[in-house]
Each structure stands twice: as structure tokens, then as C-alpha cells.
Amino acid sequence: MTNHWIDIKHADVIMCIGSNPAENHPISFKYVEEAMDNGAKLISVDPRYTRTSSKSDTYAQLRPGTDIAFIGGMINYILNNDLIHKEYVVNYTNAAFLINEKYDFNDGLFSGYDSDDFKYSKDTWAYQTDKDGKQLRDDTLQHPRSVYQLLKKHYSRYTPEKVCEITGTAIQDYMEVIRTFTATGKAGKAATIMYAMGTTQHTYGTQNVRSYAMMQLLLGNIGIAGGGINALRGEANVQGSTDYAILYHILPGYLKSPTYDNKSLATYNEKWTPKSTDAQSANWWSNTPKYMTSLLKAYWGDAATEKNDFCYDYLPKRSGNYSFIPLMERLQGGGFEGLVCMGTNPIVGGPDAGSIANGLDSLKWMVAADLWETETSVFWRRPGVDPKTIDTEVFLLPAASSVEKEGSISNSGRWAQWRYKAVNPPGHAESDAFIVDQWVKNLKKMYAKDGEFPAPITDLDWNYGNGHEPDIDMVARECNGQFTRDIRIKGKLYKKGQQVPSFAFLQADGSTTSGNWLYCNSYTEKGNMMQRRGQEDPTGMGFYHNWAWCWPVNRRVLYNRASVDMNGKPWNPNKPIISWNKLTRKWEGDVPDGGWVPMSEDGTKSPFIMLPEGYGRLYAGGLADGPFPEHYEPMESPVNNLMTSQQSNPAVAIPGKIGDVANYPYVGTTYRVSEHWQAGAMTRNLPWLVELVPDMFVEISEGLAEWKNLKNGDMVTVTTERGKIEARALVTSRIKPLRVQGKMIEQVGLPWHFGFNGLATGGSANTLTTATGDANTTIPEYKAFLCNIEKGGLPS
Amino acid sequence: MTAASLVVNEIKGYHRFIKFLILLVAVAAVASMARFVFGLGPTTNLNDTYPWGLWISFDVVTAVPLAAGAFTLGAIVHCFHIKKLEPLVRPAIVTGFLGYSLVCIGLLLDLGQPHKGWHVMRYWNLHSPMFEVSMCVMAYTTVLLLEFLSPVTEKFGWYLPMRVLRWLEMPLVILAAAISTLHQSSLGTFFLIAVDKLHNLWYNPLLPLLFWVSAICSGMCIIIVEATACHKWMGQPNEGVLLRTLAKTLPWTLALYIALRVYSLLVLSNGPFFDQPVLTLLFGLELGFGFILPFFMFTQQSVRNDDRRRVIAALLVVFGLILNRFNVSMFGMMDPNQIYYPSLIESLVTIGIIAAHILFFVLIAKYFPIFEHHPETVDYSLPDRFRKIDGGKGSEETVPVVGQPVAETND
Amino acid sequence: MSKVDTSKQKAFLIDMTKCTGCRGCQVACKQWNQLEAEKTEFFSGEGYQNPPAMSEYTFTRIKFRDYQKNGQNEFAFYKEMCMHCEDPACASVCPVGAFEKTAEGPVVYKADRCIGCRFCMIACPFGVPKYEWSKGLPLVKKCTGCYERVVEGLQPACATACPTAITYGNRDEMIKIAEERLAKHPDKYIHKVYGKEEAGGTSVIYLTSLPFDELGFKPVTLRPLPGYTWQALRMVPAAFLTVGGGLSALSWITHRKDRLKKEREEEAATAGEPKEDK
Numbered sequence A: 001m002t003n004h005w006i007d008i009k010h011a012d013v014i015m016c017i018g019s020n021p022a023e024n025h026p027i028s029f030k031y032v033e034e035a036m037d038n039g040a041k042l043i044s045v046d047p048r049y050t051r052t053s054s055k056s057d058t059y060a061q062l063r064p065g066t067d068i069a070f071i072g073g074m075i076n077y078i079l080n081n082d083l084i085h086k087e088y089v090v091n092y093t094n095a096a097f098l099i100n101e102k103y104d105f106n107d108g109l110f111s112g113y114d115s116d117d118f119k120y121s122k123d124t125w126a127y128q129t130d131k132d133g134k135q136l137r138d139d140t141l142q143h144p145r146s147v148y149q150l151l152k153k154h155y156s157r158y159t160p161e162k163v164c165e166i167t168g169t170a171i172q173d174y175m176e177v178i179r180t181f182t183a184t185g186k187a188g189k190a191a192t193i194m195y196a197m198g199t200t201q202h203t204y205g206t207q208n209v210r211s212y213a214m215m216q217l218l219l220g221n222i223g224i225a226g227g228g229i230n231a232l233r234g235e236a237n238v239q240g241s242t243d244y245a246i247l248y249h250i251l252p253g254y255l256k257s258p259t260y261d262n263k264s265l266a267t268y269n270e271k272w273t274p275k276s277t278d279a280q281s282a283n284w285w286s287n288t289p290k291y292m293t294s295l296l297k298a299y300w301g302d303a304a305t306e307k308n309d310f311c312y313d314y315l316p317k318r319s320g321n322y323s324f325i326p327l328m329e330r331l332q333g334g335g336f337e338g339l340v341c342m343g344t345n346p347i348v349g350g351p352d353a354g355s356i357a358n359g360l361d362s363l364k365w366m367v368a369a370d371l372w373e374t375e376t377s378v379f380w381r382r383p384g385v386d387p388k389t390i391d392t393e394v395f396l397l398p399a400a401s402s403v404e405k406e407g408s409i410s411n412s413g414r415w416a417q418w419r420y421k422a423v424n425p426p427g428h429a430e431s432d433a434f435i436v437d438q439w440v441k442n443l444k445k446m447y448a449k450d451g452e453f454p455a456p457i458t459d460l461d462w463n464y465g466n467g468h469e470p471d472i473d474m475v476a477r478e479c480n481g482q483f484t485r486d487i488r489i490k491g492k493l494y495k496k497g498q499q500v501p502s503f504a505f506l507q508a509d510g511s512t513t514s515g516n517w518l519y520c521n522s523y524t525e526k527g528n529m530m531q532r533r534g535q536e537d538p539t540g541m542g543f544y545h546n547w548a549w550c551w552p553v554n555r556r557v558l559y560n561r562a563s564v565d566m567n568g569k570p571w572n573p574n575k576p577i578i579s580w581n582k583l584t585r586k587w588e589g590d591v592p593d594g595g596w597v598p599m600s601e602d603g604t605k606s607p608f609i610m611l612p613e614g615y616g617r618l619y620a621g622g623l624a625d626g627p628f629p630e631h632y633e634p635m636e637s638p639v640n641n642l643m644t645s646q647q648s649n650p651a652v653a654i655p656g657k658i659g660d661v662a663n664y665p666y667v668g669t670t671y672r673v674s675e676h677w678q679a680g681a682m683t684r685n686l687p688w689l690v691e692l693v694p695d696m697f698v699e700i701s702e703g704l705a706e707w708k709n710l711k712n713g714d715m716v717t718v719t720t721e722r723g724k725i726e727a728r729a730l731v732t733s734r735i736k737p738l739r740v741q742g743k744m745i746e747q748v749g750l751p752w753h754f755g756f757n758g759l760a761t762g763g764s765a766n767t768l769t770t771a772t773g774d775a776n777t778t779i780p781e782y783k784a785f786l787c788n789i790e791k792g793g794l795p796s
Numbered sequence B: 001m002t003a004a005s006l007v008v009n010e011i012k013g014y015h016r017f018i019k020f021l022i023l024l025v026a027v028a029a030v031a032s033m034a035r036f037v038f039g040l041g042p043t044t045n046l047n048d049t050y051p052w053g054l055w056i057s058f059d060v061v062t063a064v065p066l067a068a069g070a071f072t073l074g075a076i077v078h079c080f081h082i083k084k085l086e087p088l089v090r091p092a093i094v095t096g097f098l099g100y101s102l103v104c105i106g107l108l109l110d111l112g113q114p115h116k117g118w119h120v121m122r123y124w125n126l127h128s129p130m131f132e133v134s135m136c137v138m139a140y141t142t143v144l145l146l147e148f149l150s151p152v153t154e155k156f157g158w159y160l161p162m163r164v165l166r167w168l169e170m171p172l173v174i175l176a177a178a179i180s181t182l183h184q185s186s187l188g189t190f191f192l193i194a195v196d197k198l199h200n201l202w203y204n205p206l207l208p209l210l211f212w213v214s215a216i217c218s219g220m221c222i223i224i225v226e227a228t229a230c231h232k233w234m235g236q237p238n239e240g241v242l243l244r245t246l247a248k249t250l251p252w253t254l255a256l257y258i259a260l261r262v263y264s265l266l267v268l269s270n271g272p273f274f275d276q277p278v279l280t281l282l283f284g285l286e287l288g289f290g291f292i293l294p295f296f297m298f299t300q301q302s303v304r305n306d307d308r309r310r311v312i313a314a315l316l317v318v319f320g321l322i323l324n325r326f327n328v329s330m331f332g333m334m335d336p337n338q339i340y341y342p343s344l345i346e347s348l349v350t351i352g353i354i355a356a357h358i359l360f361f362v363l364i365a366k367y368f369p370i371f372e373h374h375p376e377t378v379d380y381s382l383p384d385r386f387r388k389i390d391g392g393k394g395s396e397e398t399v400p401v402v403g404q405p406v407a408e409t410n411d
Numbered sequence C: 001m002s003k004v005d006t007s008k009q010k011a012f013l014i015d016m017t018k019c020t021g022c023r024g025c026q027v028a029c030k031q032w033n034q035l036e037a038e039k040t041e042f043f044s045g046e047g048y049q050n051p052p053a054m055s056e057y058t059f060t061r062i063k064f065r066d067y068q069k070n071g072q073n074e075f076a077f078y079k080e081m082c083m084h085c086e087d088p089a090c091a092s093v094c095p096v097g098a099f100e101k102t103a104e105g106p107v108v109y110k111a112d113r114c115i116g117c118r119f120c121m122i123a124c125p126f127g128v129p130k131y132e133w134s135k136g137l138p139l140v141k142k143c144t145g146c147y148e149r150v151v152e153g154l155q156p157a158c159a160t161a162c163p164t165a166i167t168y169g170n171r172d173e174m175i176k177i178a179e180e181r182l183a184k185h186p187d188k189y190i191h192k193v194y195g196k197e198e199a200g201g202t203s204v205i206y207l208t209s210l211p212f213d214e215l216g217f218k219p220v221t222l223r224p225l226p227g228y229t230w231q232a233l234r235m236v237p238a239a240f241l242t243v244g245g246g247l248s249a250l251s252w253i254t255h256r257k258d259r260l261k262k263e264r265e266e267e268a269a270t271a272g273e274p275k276e277d278k
């Protein structure tokens, strides 16, 4: 989230697109409704009429996978009708920047495409610069190579009629959404976007998000109260786990994980430290070397010295894509001996789950650490498989649940909140920290004895006490970071062993450690900031600065320096995030995104400090699949791409096992319900929740039910190129066919919570989904595929 | 052992019909055990939509007015002092006593916590018609027991209790009538709470009064039916003359009832009335066949004087009453989409209760002097000593058998 | 019924326009009251509704409405629970006073008193009390209003769990808030504060944007229900005295004739007159 949950209450318009917060983030609705009580309008854009839609003022249906067309049309409308927040756009975004003359877009392809390996070379996408390397700009926005003009040209093709032909949205609903949303392009008005998996789980999921962000930039809605683009994060601590590098391509704090050619710390720093020639750009990532060194110092402690490159060599280097889908492909090829599943249930949650399950058969061993016996941990007794034929040795480690252990948990609003242990874990269950601690301690012993290349393990600075549990407080202190020697910074002396006050104090010379630079400031000499429970709200804006702690440096709204005009006066004086006090010459309100003077004064910095150019990107040259989001069809689509002859995202390879519309005429999508959690182990074993949603179902339209002669509750079989499952038909007017390119296309919706194990069982929707992912993040395309439906269950 | 074999031998000698009744009662006893073992849910068709079913509708709401003969007749004979109806009193009391005892048994089966039934006496809730009815039923059953004890004491020739009972007779009769008025009407009050549930054809503020009046009507009719049956099947003398007298009062009471009914419907109730065809039909059947038709019949002397037609008219009223009570307590509150019908066990129990009623009546009649109580055989003055005037039919049978203070009675 | 001191009285304000149908309340209720889950299959009702009805295991339930109106989808949710009537029918009919309206608002049930007659179930205009049909010696079950929590100063479990729709507090205050909302968003709501007057007023108050009947609300009288039976019951002493007294008087008169006649006969007999036969 750029903003945070409470801030939603400040919005004038809330658009839930690709998310269903009423069902999946119920508590957030408190703030949505608070906004509505004050007159805000709620828009729900979803293929299905959901519990969120039921609360909305405007509901627009769209076909799964057509968000870019939908937003593209809105951007076109904004530009055509000059509804942008001009001052904001010119001064805070890269609209005025000039783009390389060679940049081009032609029939669905951007310049630099290489069709052999589905890749773009991005050279032609760069900004034009002067001889000093400073970006060229035209503040009139009239230059034909300006981002603004290119943007206008790109989206001029997205007329409302064309958009609705693609998305299947009723044009009057679409126009209502546009009018409502774009009315916030004025200073003093705010619209927020709440998005989640409906947005991201596509082969162009990143571009979906970008399209939202661009629209918000055009309307001047980023950084302001009640604005922003807000990713409603999923798993309770998924924000924390991404901050702490659960993904293969990052290290804690979103430092890049080194690639095979980053042979030394110097080359690594050279490669990943962005440079800026613009004196007005803060270019925060220029601090990369400080953060990296501090991280290495946190990992290897005293063993990490300047001489040995702070043990940089110990870090594994990546030479490919280790994201979920490729890993699972490798598993299916017999590429692994063992597998550790710590709090995950991939044969229910992963795409094309049947294939993943088959892949597990080749493992020699598996360790599952979970609260429950998951489908994955008992994959050897899945239906249709003879357990005798499987030789895998499986260990199930009972894990303690979140309320049975202490530690921090980071919510979508980036608040790290400390939680205390409420009860002891049952039976032999242990916390994950205990499991990992034991693991590492034993590995250390074993490596010390006869390990190959033991140093990375044996040198690990792993000191969290000798109690049964590792000391979580020590972990938290280390994440923040400490001084490794007495040092004077900005004239102040810091002693060895003291907590580093904030990441501004981190050093590249080994004098500081920090397990995660983003969390540097979370545990200072004053104590564990995450434990704070202050309930004061002096500004009335809902920042609650003394409640827990928020990264970075307790800043509650990111990019908040875009919430004020050039003189530091809030665009909306009634809802100031920050404002510049001319007398004290200080910012008031939230922690400013950099304390520099307002934009009109000398010595200022541009507001988007994390970007090297310092401006919000309407045009982004760094993505895998193009600087502007462009509409493509999902990998499996019932229609041809109406925009261009490029059917699917050119930056994504076409996978095997893809079905066509002749055999699979209906559009399928998967989603969640309030009553179940994810792959279901946590809820399908709880009788109270099973009572509410006891078995697998598929939501279908009344028309399809009639055509297939189905009554509510009838058993049906849903089939895709990957597999088939049975489910009960839930016939409802909430699911409607879409008019796409003159044809009526039926869509069906499936919750993905069911599996064969536990108290409540049922077919897994992921038996049906495609194992293909986004060009940038490889998140699987769970949200759009082709399927068929027939009356009757599977033969038993 | 010998006592048991005596009983067995005695039973062996019974009529086939009685043996059949015993079987029905035994089956019902087993069925009611099932209710306690398996719970009300599995054994009955009761559920949260229909918390009250056959047992309440028949065993309580209907059985109580059907047993109203006792108080009605008691009042007529003793208070209105129409002495010649005296011979009908004892059978009516026995019927009443049996009826109420079985109501209590039915209630105990139906109650979720029968062992706490006595709580009614401990925790009073004067606002509850159920409290009112329970107290009355308990009181009235006691009264009936006392009244019923007369033939018992008579049979055994227990002199002192007999005297006390004789002395209590008038107060008891009056008490009986008063208590009955209260609970017969309060049964109607039950349904006044069902404002938005009971259909407009039956819901009106006069329900209690209507219940009371109809109970009186049917109480008398039951006496007609009973006496006729006793004559026909139990070899009792034909009381036709007495029943004729009784029947003369019926046009008045029925007219009163019908008038009240029409008044309440036209003046006190809100429509819609005829929105549900089935209910309209039930209403028509009830009022038309159950009250209006017999009213016209009873106005005819030819009907009143004819044993057969009289009993038919009386049976119609009984039918009307039963239907009325079912309409109020069951059909009129039913959701057309979710019909209640009694389960096998519920039906068996109710059949058993009816069978028990007949059975005990027959047995009591067999062993106790209930038909022998003719005005000419009783000295109605309050005597210093009870003296049985000879001449009553079958009086020999009532000669005390055991442990009887011969000297005293014969003195 | 006896008037309760309304100053302490709490009430639920349930704004259905704010209910997201998340059913946190339904689960929280089961957890707090440790109620068994019901065995369900698919859904029993529109939308995702389950279980089919309130029951001995389910004190509150979200009813789903899933239909179209003027071509627009309606997906609406309505929380069923005990209404905690001001003057509760259940309490008035209970022969042993097992139900009681507390000063704090909740209508509570004293299981140790209950004889299991189920009159409360017949009487409740909202069909709330449920029975333990599976038990040999069943008791009545219904929403407790979380009385134990309320007297400790906590909010009821369902109100605590609810993210959006339930406000809990002083009844007068709740009615005020409800009326303010109606005034502020007249186009959003049906202009009615349900429960302000229904059944004589309840401690559960609803606001909605859909007509109440479309949500499955039963029509109920505005009069407190106990009044309906009380108007008859209050005549009981009078009826008793009238009938008893009337009959006593009557028999005194009728028997007097007899007695007089007898006395005359006896006098005549002692006077040696011939005895009349008949």
C-alpha cells in the first residue's frame, strides 16, 4: 500500500478493482464505509457481482484479464477531456520527459522485441538526455516525444466502445465509472484504488497495476490522503515476508539478490546502484552499498570484513528464474531430491496443481512444517494414487500458529506490529523460529564436521540465545541493526553495540549491521518501536504515529511530498498529510518523504525519491513487457485480441497444455470466499467454517444453467486442458455472461480453497489453472482460463 | 405371585376389545419410552417451526374441553339443581378425571423437563396462560380425584372419607366449574400471543370466551355420546329421557357460541380471511358442520328425542370442537411450504392415550359403582351418617368385599 | 409487565447497508457460546447461506438474499438473532418465568427453571427460541445477548467481531444514531427504524436499504405481545369469583327450595300427617 488502511476513510471515490475486500479483507470495509458515510462513492469492478459489489454505488462487470483495456479507456478519457491534475502531472510525474526517438509501438509490440526468447531489449525505451546525462523535458507537454504525448497517442486507441467490446462491460456502467472516478482529478479530491489478486494474477499483472498507478498519477491521487494505489496484501504477514525477501530475486529490504555475474561486492554495487545526474533527485537507492554491507555484516558478523568483501562471496548467486512455476517444472522433471514446505500447500494452491502433485512422487524426502496435515504433506494418498508406489519419506513438523508465538507481523499498510504469545502451542508443535534455529544450529555442527564449503554456514552470526526458543527480541534488534564500533556520524558519537537510529545512519564500511535496512528505526535505543500502542491522533488524520511502527521511518503515507503544491501547501488543506510551516521551516503532519524544502525552493528534491529520476512514472522503461501497459488476451482466451494482432503478452512464452475455445468455451476464474482461507487447511478443518461453506462449488449464470439443464446444487464436472474436477453448481444472477465482440460469452467462477484432505473436502480449482505467469513477477495466471462444464460428477 | 396370577387370570377373562385396548396402551407406553431415550427430535415430527404438534393439539388442547362434561354436568345438576340428570354425573366425573389424568400424562411426555413440572408451583408467573392452565389442571384434577373418590369410598365402604366427600360435594362442584371456566378459556388465551401467526379466521380477542363456551357445548355433547355408547356397548340402561333434557339446553349454548363467533369474526377480526383455500375449507367444515348444523338439529324436537339422531348431532359438535382446536393450535398456524404431520410415535402415543381413556373407563365401570348412582338411591340431605338406600340396580355388587367395618355401615 | 429501568439498557444497532455478509458474527457467536457446528451440504438458501435456520446450535445467522430487481443484482444480508424485546412475549408466557428481561437489555434464560413446554417458541413473534431436539430432556436455546459479557462491560461477541454493521450501546443512543443516519442519507435507507416499535420495541434495531419484507422480515405487531394475553388473563380473578360466586348463590337458591320442602315434609311427618309419595 502507498497509504494505509485507516487512510481509506479520507477517499472521495474508492475503486475496488481486482479485489474483493468485503470478503477477503473484511476489516478494511470499516474504513471504506466510513468514507461512504461521509459521501464517498464506491466502485466495484469485478467479473462477478461480489459481496463488495453489493455495497457499491457503481458496479461494472468486466471479463477476466481485461483490466488494461478498462483502465486504458479511462486514461484516454482523462486525456481527451483534459481532466488531469495539471500542476501535479507536470511537476511530479515524468509526463514532461522526452523519450528516445527510436522508441516505437507497432501492432502490439514495443520496439526492441526479440520473438525467439520472448524478450525486449530496452535500449530504445530510455529517456532523452543532454550531454551531461540530464533528462530532457518539455513542461508544456506538447513535444511529440514527451511522455505525455506518447501516452496520449498510445491510449487514443482505447475508445469507450472498443473497450467495452473487449471487456464486455455495459457501456453505461463504464461511463459511470469513468465519470465518477475521473472527477477526482482536481486538487482537494481523492480517489483510491484497492487492488489485489484479480489484478496481479495475469500474464500482464504488473502492467495491470501500472495502469492503475498511471491513472492515479494523472489525477494527482498519489501521495495524498484518501488516495494512492493500495495492494491489499494476502497472507497475514505476506508484507513482512516480502520485506524480508521471501522472493528469489530479492534480499531483505528489496535489495536485488546477486546474479551470477556480480562477482564481487563492487560489481554488485556497480550493477544495482542506480545513478542519477539530476541534482534534484534524491535517488534513494544510491544508498544500496550501505544497505548491502550492513546486511552482510548482520549475516556474518565479525567474519565479514572489508578485506573479504564482507563475505559477499558467501551469498548464492542466481543464474535463472527460481520462481514458483519454474521450480515446479523442475520438480516434475525429477530435479529435486528433497522439498521443504514450510507453511505452504502447493498441490492445492499452485497452478496446474495436478502436475505438481505428480512431481512430488519423485522426491526422496519431504519436510512439511504446518499447523495441519495438508494435502501436500499427504500427497502420497491423493485420490487415484496407490501409496505403495511412492517411496518418498515424509516428515510433518507440527508448527505453532501465530497466536502461539511472539514476533512482529507487518500489515498491508506496512505497519510492523508486535504480537505476544497468547497460549502455548499444543502437543509437540513448535514455532517456525525454533524449527529454523534448530536447523541452523545442527547444520552448523554438521558443516563444521565434514561440510563442503562450510564457511557460509559455520561463519553465520547466529546468536539468539540458548533458550528453547530463539530470542525473538534479539532477532528484532538485529533486523534494525547495530553499530559494530564507536563511530561519529553527523557530529554525534555512537557506541559499539548501540542500535542504529535509522537507515540514514547505515554505513558501507562495516561499522553498522542491519538485517533489513527498511526496518532500521524499528528497534532503536528507545526500545522496540513495534510494541508501541499509543492511541493519540493529534492531527485527526489517523496516522497514529505512536501505534506500532511503519516502514520506512514510521512514514504512514508514501510519496507524501506529492500531497502538497510547489510551496508545500497541501492540495487539500482539509486533509493534509504534510504541510510546510513557513515560520518554523519544518514539515508538519506525517513523516515527510525526505525532509527537504518545498519544490519551489532551492535545495529541494523531487518527491518520488525511490526512483532515480525522482518523478512518478507514467512511462516506465524498466519492465519486461513495455513502458506502457497494453491490452493482450490471457494465455487462454475465448476471443482474438481486438486491439492488435498480438494475442498474448509477447514477453511471456506460450506454455504447453493450452486449450482452445472450441473445446473449452467458457471463461473460468478463481477466487476466495470469506469463509475459507487459501488452500484450506486452516479452515476446512474447522467445523464452524465448514458449516458455512461445506463443499466445492462453481458459480454459473442462470442462462448457462438453463442451457446445461442444471439446477442449483447439481453436481457438475469442470474440465480444462489440465484436468477435471467435480463441484456443485451455484446458479446465480450474480454471474452474468458478457457481450464480447458481439458474442455472448459465459464465465464461471470457482473458489480455490478445496482439496482432498481434511474435514471438508472437494475438488481443487487449481487442477484446472494454467502454469504460466506474469512477465515480470511470474505470478501465475490464476484468474483467467478456458473450461467446459458438464452435468454430473466425475465417475467414481 | 398369587396376586400377579390373579391379575393375569382376571385379564384373561376380558373381552377381546379390552385386550386390544390394553395392547394399544402397551404400545403407546413403549413409544413414549422411545421419546425419552432418543429425544423428541428423532421420535416426533416436531421441530423449531412446529414446537407443538399432535400431543399438544389433541392430548391437551382438545382433550381438556372434551373432558368438560364433568364440570358442566356437575353445575347443571347441583347448581341449577336439575336432579334428574344425576345418573349422568358419575360417569362424567370419571371421564373427566381420566381425561385430565391423561392430559397430565400427555403433558409430561411432551415436556422437555418433566421432572421439573412441579416448578410451576414454585416459580409463579401470573402473566403466563400456561401457568394459569397448569395450576388449574392440577387443581381440577385434584378436585376430580376427590369427586371420583366418592364411588371408590362407596365401593370399599370407607365411611369417614365418604362423609367428608359428601360434605365437600357442593363446594367441589362449584370449585370445579370455576376452575374449569378459567382454564378452558385460558387454553384460548394461549393463542392470543400468536398475533402474527394464527390465521385471521381464528385469531380474535374473544378466543378465551369462545373456548369456554365451546367446551361447555362439547362437554354436554360428550355426555350424550358417552351415555349412548354405554347403553349400546356396556349394557347400561338407556338414559334417553335424561339426554333429551340435556339436549334441550344445547340449542342455546350452541347459538351463543355461533353468535359470539360471528360477532368476533365480523367485528373484532381483521382480514384477509379467505386467502388460503385449505383454511377456508377447514373453517367452513368446523363452523358449518361442527356447530351450525348441529344447532339446527338440536332445535328439532324430533332430533332430541331420537337416540340415533341426537347422538349424531352430538358427535358433530364433538367433531366441530376437535376441528376447532386443531385449527387454532395447528392448521391455522401452519406454513403452507412446510407442513407438519404427526410421526408414527406421536400417533401411537395419542392413540394409546385415547385407548387408555376408554380402557380405564370400562375397567372403572367394571369395578366401581359409577352407573348405580341414581337420584332415588341417594339421600341428598346431608346425613349424620351415610346410608345407602336400597333398591339401586346392581347394588349387590357393591357390597363391600374386604376389611369393611360392617357394623358401622349397617347400623 | 414490569417496567424495566431503561437508562442502563443496551441495544444492537444493525445497519444492513453496512453488513458485508462476512459472517464473522455467526462464527464468533458459536465460539463464545461453544456451540456445535451443524452438518451442512452445499448451501441452504440463497447465496452462501448456511445453516438452513437458527437452531439449538445456531443463535444467530446471516440470511442471504440473492436476486435481481429492475435488472440490478441485489445481494443482501440480514442478521437474525433474538430481538431482546422490551416486553418479551417469551418471558410473559413462560409458566415458570424462565425468561427474564434484564435491566442491561438482554433477555436471559434460566435453564434450571425451564420445564420445556415450548410455549416461548410459540409465543416469540420472531421465531427465536429453539429446542434441543436431539436430547432426551431438552432445554430451550437462544441468543443470550451475551449477558455475561455485557455485565462485565464488554460488547457481545458478535458485535465485537463485526467489522462494519453492528453498533452496540445505550438503546436511546442507538435509536438516535439510527435516526441521524436516516436523516443524513434519506435516499439510501428505507425510512424506518425497525425495532423501535416492533413488538413494542426491541433491543435489536435494524436499518436497511431494501424493503424489510424482501429481506425476509416477518410482519409483526407494534403492540407489546404480552398485552394480548394479559387482557384476557387479567380477568381471571374476576371470572373465578363471578363463576364461583354465581354458582354458589345459584345452588344456595336452588337447594333452599329443596331444603324448605324437606323441612316442610319433616314437619308434616312429625305432625303425623300421611307421607306424600311424590
Ligand SMILES: Nc1nc2c(c(=O)[nH]1)N[C@H]1C(S)=C(S)[C@@H](COP(=O)(O)OP(=O)(O)OC[C@H]3O[C@@H](n4cnc5c(=O)[nH]c(N)nc54)[C@H](O)[C@@H]3O)O[C@H]1N2
Pocket (backbone or CB within 6 Å): A017, A018, A019, A020, A021, A023, A024, A025, A045, A046, A047, A048, A050, A062, A063, A064, A065, A066, A067, A195, A196, A197, A198, A199, A232, A233, A234, A235, A669, A670, A671, A672, A673, A674, A675, A676, A677, A678, A679, A783, A784
Ligand atoms: N477470507 C479470505 N481472505 C483472504 C484470503 C483467503 O483465502 N480467504 N486470502 C488472502 C490472500 S493470500 C490474498 S492474496 C488476498 C487476495 O484478495 P483478493 O484479490 O480480493 O482475492 P480473490 O478473491 O482471489 O480475487 C479478487 C477478485 O478478483 C476478481 N477477478 C478475477 N479476475 C479478474 C480480472 O481480470 N480483473 C479484475 N478486475 N478482477 C478480477 C475475482 O472475481 C475476485 O472477486 O486475500 C487475502 N484474504
Ligand SMILES: Nc1nc2c(c(=O)[nH]1)N[C@H]1C(S)=C(S)[C@@H](COP(=O)(O)OP(=O)(O)OC[C@H]3O[C@@H](n4cnc5c(=O)[nH]c(N)nc54)[C@H](O)[C@@H]3O)O[C@H]1N2
Pocket (backbone or CB within 6 Å): A197, A201, A234, A235, A342, A343, A344, A345, A346, A348, A349, A350, A351, A369, A370, A371, A372, A374, A399, A400, A401, A402, A432, A670, A671, A672, A677, A678, A679, A680, A681, A682, A752, A765, A766, A769, A782, A783
Ligand atoms: N487458483 C488460485 N490459486 C491461488 C490463488 C488464487 O487466487 N487462485 N492465490 C494464490 C495466492 S495469492 C497465495 S498467497 C497462495 C497461497 O498458497 P499457500 O501458501 O500454499 O496456501 P495456504 O493455505 O495459505 O498455506 C499456508 C499453510 O501454512 C500453515 N500455517 C499457518 N500458520 C503457520 C505458521 O505459523 N507456521 C507454519 N509453519 N505454518 C503455518 C497453514 O496451516 C497452511 O497450511 O495461493 C495461490 N493460489
Ligand code: SF4
Pocket (backbone or CB within 6 Å): A024, A025, A026, A027, A028, A236
Ligand atoms: S482474517 Fe484477520 S487479517 Fe483478515 S480481515 Fe479478519 S481480522 Fe483482519
Ligand code: SF4
Pocket (backbone or CB within 6 Å): C082, C083, C084, C085, C088, C089, C090, C091, C107, C123, C124, C125, C126, C127, C128, C129, C142
Ligand atoms: S425475540 Fe422472541 S425470544 Fe427474543 S426476547 Fe423477543 S420474544 Fe423473547
Ligand code: SF4
Pocket (backbone or CB within 6 Å): C093, C094, C095, C096, C097, C098, C099, C113, C114, C115, C116, C117, C118, C119, C120, C121, C140
Ligand atoms: S419451554 Fe421453558 S422457557 Fe419456554 S416457556 Fe416453557 S418453561 Fe418457559
Ligand code: SF4
Pocket (backbone or CB within 6 Å): C028, C029, C030, C032, C033, C059, C060, C081, C082, C142, C143, C144, C145, C146, C156, C157, C158, C159
Ligand atoms: S449477542 Fe451473543 S449470543 Fe447473541 S447472537 Fe450475538 S454473540 Fe450470539
Ligand code: SF4
Pocket (backbone or CB within 6 Å): C018, C019, C020, C021, C022, C023, C024, C025, C026, C062, C077, C079, C158, C161, C162, C163, C164, C165, C166
Ligand atoms: S459480522 Fe457484521 S458485517 Fe459480518 S455478517 Fe455479521 S453483521 Fe454482517
Ligand SMILES: [Mo]
Pocket (backbone or CB within 6 Å): A233, A234, A235, A238
Ligand atoms: Mo496471496
